[in-house]
Amino acid sequence: MGFGSTFLAVDWGTTNRRVFLIDGGAVVRTERDDKGVTSVEDFAAEAVAIRERFGDLPMLLAGMVGSNIGWRPAPYVAAPAGVAELAAGLLWIDDRTAIVPGISTLIDGRPDVMRGEEVQLLGAVAAGLVPADALLAQPGTHCKWVEMAGGKVADFVTAMTGELFALLRKHGLLAAQLSGEVTLGDAFLEGVEAGKRRDLAASLFGIRAAKMLGQRDDADAASYASGLLIGTDVAARLATSSHDTVHILADPVLGGLYAAAIQAHGRNAHLIDSHAAFVAGINEIVRQ
Amino acid sequence: MGFGSTFLAVDWGTTNRRVFLIDGGAVVRTERDDKGVTSVEDFAAEAVAIRERFGDLPMLLAGMVGSNIGWRPAPYVAAPAGVAELAAGLLWIDDRTAIVPGISTLIDGRPDVMRGEEVQLLGAVAAGLVPADALLAQPGTHCKWVEMAGGKVADFVTAMTGELFALLRKHGLLAAQLSGEVTLGDAFLEGVEAGKRRDLAASLFGIRAAKMLGQRDDADAASYASGLLIGTDVAARLATSSHDTVHILADPVLGGLYAAAIQAHGRNAHLIDSHAAFVAGINEIVRQ
Known part of the structure; x- marks a missing residue:
């Protein structure tokens, strides 16, 4: 149960999917297609196909693939949540395939959820692209606004x-x-x-x-x-x-x-x- | 050119229409149907048909019938506007058929328009149902909020x-x-x-x-x-x-x-x- 230094990462959203082959922390190959979760029925077969193309490696998935319209619903981890909380909350499909959990908040009685964005957010801090205490925005269909504190997702609001x-x-x-x-x-x-x-x-x-x-x-x-x-x-x-x-x-x-x-x-x-x-x-x- | 004490009033909106036969200020007969302006092509023929049913009387029309999807576009009267401004701005189709103009505002650079609501608003004041200085709301698909001052439509905002x-x-x-x-x-x-x-x-x-x-x-x-x-x-x-x-x-x-x-x-x-x-x-x- 672990990933080693060579593994596959899949950013698997509602309408698109991007696969990364990562070796020693660097992307050595990537591929983007329109096989988002809404156009996939057999996720296990897709995982097999990805491994046929990229190599028979451990695989870490993130995004809507972990929702109730994806492969299997991964639970939400409550904010404040950082890398350690996400790592501890991984949903293991088998001993070398796991889905990153989403994050939820109920601060001030205001419910909100994210699924997929959390990896970018925590990565931005980990890579030193943003400070550990910062306001981040992820514009899109549903724009996330995220308060990072001490390198964790402290609270967030989604606007449609x-x-x-x-x-x-x-x-x-x-x-x-x-x-x-x-x-x-x-x-x-x-x-x-x-x-x-x-x-x-x-x-x-x-x-x-x-x-x-x-x-x-x-x-x-x-x-x-x-x-x-x-x-x-x-x-x-x-x-x-x-x-x-x-x-x-x-x-x-x-x-x-x-x-x-x-x-x-x-x-x-x-x-x-x-x-x-x-x-x-x-x-x-x-x-x- | 005038209406006398017996006339027809038509509240003619986008999807519905209501005809009133008014005599000495009182409604003696009314009829509502779904012949809104979007389902009518020949407005002159409709006016003839209304007169056949209700009597060959002068007719005053209000609402979307005076828009560019209605019989003929009646201009907007600029706020502040009261009954006198509307009466002076009537669009005469012939010497006994007229359309009430809409009202526009550009106060504080905020453009807004109404067409049809103005009759209710000024009528509410005229009938003593509301004070001459008041805040009125007309909820619906597009909710009008109207500031009445001195019995006139002073300013208004429409919310979708x-x-x-x-x-x-x-x-x-x-x-x-x-x-x-x-x-x-x-x-x-x-x-x-x-x-x-x-x-x-x-x-x-x-x-x-x-x-x-x-x-x-x-x-x-x-x-x-x-x-x-x-x-x-x-x-x-x-x-x-x-x-x-x-x-x-x-x-x-x-x-x-x-x-x-x-x-x-x-x-x-x-x-x-x-x-x-x-x-x-x-x-x-x-x-x-």
Whole structure:
């Protein structure tokens, strides 16, 4: 029961999967595909196939593969949780295949859960990419905002920011107006400014009203709406945090939008490579 | 060009229509159907049909019939606007058929529009149902919050509260959890309490997390979500208003939910009959 210095790590999410072959702490080979948990039925067979391609090695899995729509539900470890708590909470499928547990919080009676993000978060600290006490953001469909304290996940909040944007672009009153591309420019920043009101349902209707009154070209509406949603998210989070820097784990495009919104609130934004953070996190769990 | 004491009033919305035969200020006959503007192509023919059923009388129309998806777009009158401004801004189709204009606002750079609600609002004041200086709410798909001053619509904000709830029940992460009925009980009031945070995108994800952590039965999730959305709307509005009473123009069920949320914020709620307010408003416009 252990991983040694050569092993496979799989970041297995809802829609995508990335396999890493790690040797002596370094990634020697990686592969990304769209075999997320929702498109897989036989996880054991997938694990066999991965080992056929990458070598017959121990395997550590993280993400939605450990949920009730994945291979097997791994329990949540309660925050505050660090590498030691995750390592102790591994769900062993067999003696060389394990799933990293998620983390839950109920601080101030506010329930929240994460599954998959924890590896990046703890890896970012382990690799020295962020301080042990820091505010981290992981933008996406469901944006995680995480308070790290003493190198552990101390507390976190998830905002459905990306999902709300996707819903509004597809359905309802604003859909036709929001078909344009999102760009980081004046319209986005005006949306961020409006987001400071933290009055999402009303500010969204303002997108319709601005059209009726000829105040904004529809070509800018998607950028404005993105700025409004991200800006409202950022405003709510920074209202309860005194960190002067937010460390962002995201791809450069979405990360850049969050960074601009954070800077519009007078704080600093620091973009981190989320793949490097994942690998560092997995190495740290294996080491412990 | 005028209406006399016997005329027809039509409250013609997106999905429904209500015709009133008014004589000497009183409703002598009314009829409601689902011939909203989206299901009508030939508005002139509909007007002829209404006159065949109700009598060959002058006709005053209000609502989405005056929009770009209705009979003909009636311009918006800028707030502050009262009965005199609406009467002066009537869009005449012919010498005995007119459409009431909508109202727009750009106060504090915040664009907003209404079309149809203005008749109820001014009617509520004209009939003495609410004071000339008051805060009114018209809950619905798009909830209007209206500051009346000196009997005029001074300013207003529209929140997409009802539409967001409908979108979340139909699509995305929470849809399966929100299929239950909304009732005015503990779960609704817990949602109102959470709404005081004005952090909608995060509080919504909490509905999912509460399920994963076994904190709330899914049977209560729809009521909680409704309380959260309405509560967030109420919290944002009352933060910028010092009125100790909110006058609500709505059906008793939805009006009751808003009333409970308003009371949870320590303010009074006063439910008004919206049909009586509409008739009073139309009478007042005709009189002027």
